[in-house]
Amino acid sequence: xxxxxxxxxxxxxxxxxxxxxxxxxxxxxxxxxxxxxxxxxxxxxxxxxxxxxxxxxxxxxxxxxxxxxxxxxxxxxxxxxxxxxxxxxxxxxxxxxxxxxxxxxxxxxxxxxxxxxxxxxxxxxxxxxxxxxxxxxxxxxxxxxxxxxxxxxxxxxxxxxxxxxxxxxxxxxxxxxxxxx
Numbered sequence: 539x540x541x542x543x544x545x546x547x548x549x550x551x552x553x554x555x556x557x558x559x560x561x562x563x564x565x566x567x568x569x570x571x572x573x574x575x576x577x578x579x580x581x582x583x584x585x586x587x588x589x590x591x592x593x594x595x596x597x598x599x600x601x602x603x604x605x606x607x608x609x610x611x612x613x614x615x616x617x618x619x620x621x622x623x624x625x626x627x628x629x630x631x632x633x634x635x636x637x638x639x640x641x642x643x644x645x646x647x648x649x650x651x652x653x654x655x656x657x658x659x660x661x662x663x664x665x666x667x668x669x670x671x672x673x674x675x676x677x678x679x680x681x682x683x684x685x686x687x688x689x690x691x692x693x694x695x696x697x698x699x700x701x702x703x704x705x706x707x708x709x710x711x712x713x714x715x716x717x718x719x
Contacts, residue, residue: 565585566599568587586682623661624689643713646710647708660703671689684700
């Protein structure tokens, strides 16, 4: 016997679906995963979001990874940052190849390398969060470690690690044509 759904139940069920791919939104679990979490991730019940636990982390995602549900930094001054300002910042800072991770080729810049650009560092970090797309990493893993927001600019993906933008110390980037993504 089927019980008719109320309007509220229908709305709640609809809200739990991605507006892009119409798949259900899945909780993102943070913390060091144990066997139960890996098994739940393999069944598609959760997404492993990495070890960093913070209120700014995304809470849900979907199969298409384009519609995260989260609290994202949206300070009006930071949102006003645009692609041209991002390009200027990218050109002004030093990028270092991450030699300790050659299997995942990428570069990074560190906030303290350019203290004179501290406000721009933070604005660029917030820009990656507000304009980026959530993607799993590693992309080819059945249980990705992270689901960061990646912002594509001029053939590069830029991202920061989980946590509040104000606490970010590193901005990473990788070529979009690299196969590790």
